[in-house]
Every structure is written in structure tokens, then in C-alpha cells.
Amino acid sequence: MSEAKYPIKGACQCGQVTYELLAAPAMVAACHCRECQKLSTSAFSLTAFVDSKNIRFQGEMAEWKRPADSGNISAAKFCTNCGNRLYHYNPAEPDSIKLKPSTLEDTSILNPAIHIWTSEKQDWYQIPEGVKTCEKQP
Structure with a gap:
């Protein structure tokens, strides 16, 4: 991740939901599962x-909410106006959220440290050399 000045502001597409990220994320991941492909349309x-x-x-x-393959619940929060997803979380782990960081104003911190669910990766996408990968959920 590049050096960024915190807080970094973020918002949904319409601006009804705004937020401030006060510190660097613990990690940024790229998920290639079919559910994330549907979410991102990419x-x-x-x-x-x-x-x-x-x-x-x-x-x-x-x-x-939906059940995850792990048996946990994958819950998502999204804007009631534009429908843009802001984050996911497991209700059993309320201290941790999975921010959808493309909603940040400064996206320079977005350098995935890991690519997960590569077993469902699109064949045409090439993961950068040297980046950690997992075929399923780590």
C-alpha cells in the first residue's frame, strides 16, 4: 500500500452515505469468487x-445477508438510494468490516496483497507475478 494521509473520505455513488477511514486497512484482497464477480460486474x-x-x-x-461457504453469514451494507455497496461483515465478528474500497476518494492504497478464490478466476485475467494466491478462502 502506498503512503496515504488519514482520514481518507469515501462515499457511495450518489453521496447519501459518506464515511471517513481513519487508519490504513490491515490488508487489501482481490476476490475472484463468482459472488464477487456478480457484485463487481468484473x-x-x-x-x-x-x-x-x-x-x-x-x-x-x-x-x-447470505450464507457463506464457510457456514458464516456474509452481510452487506448498501446505500438505500443508489444501491452502492459500502461494506460486508460477519455479524459474529462485529469488530471487523470488509470495506469495498473503490468507494474511497483516494484509491492509491488499493494494492491487493492477496488474490483469493483463484479457482473461480476468469481465464483471461493474469494475476501479477509474486502476489500471494489462494484457490479458495484462506
Whole structure:
């Protein structure tokens, strides 16, 4: 990750939900699972692992949940107006959120340290050399 000045502001597409990221994420990952491909409408989705005390949200969000392959619940918060997803979380782990970091104003910190679910990766996408990979969930 590049050096960034915190806090970094972020928002959904319409601006109804805004937030401030107060500290660097623990890690940024690129997930290639089919669910993340659907979410991002691309080859993968980026996720920044953030301690919930290091982020402050404002604005109305709705929630959607689904069971994950692990047996956990994957919950998502999104803007009630534009539908843009802001983050995911496991209700059993409230201190950790999975921020959808393309919503940040400064995306220079987005350098994935790991690519996961590469077993479902699109054949045409080439993972950069030297980056850690996992065929499924680590």
C-alpha cells in the first residue's frame, strides 16, 4: 500500500452515505469468487479489511445477508438510494468490516496483497507475478 494521509473520505455513488477511514486497512484482497464477480460486474472485487473502530459512516444504509461457504453469514451494507455497496461483515465478528474500497476518494492504497478464490478466476485475467494466491478462502 502506498503512503496515504488519514482520514481518507469515501462515499457511495450518489453521496447519501459518506464515511471517513481513519487508519490504513490491515490488508487489501482481490476476490475472484463468482459472488464477487456478480457484485463487481468484473473479474474480481476488492476488499479492504478494516477494524470497525477505524471507520465512521454517515447516512442511511440497508442490509442484505447470505450464507457463506464457510457456514458464516456474509452481510452487506448498501446505500438505500443508489444501491452502492459500502461494506460486508460477519455479524459474529462485529469488530471487523470488509470495506469495498473503490468507494474511497483516494484509491492509491488499493494494492491487493492477496488474490483469493483463484479457482473461480476468469481465464483471461493474469494475476501479477509474486502476489500471494489462494484457490479458495484462506
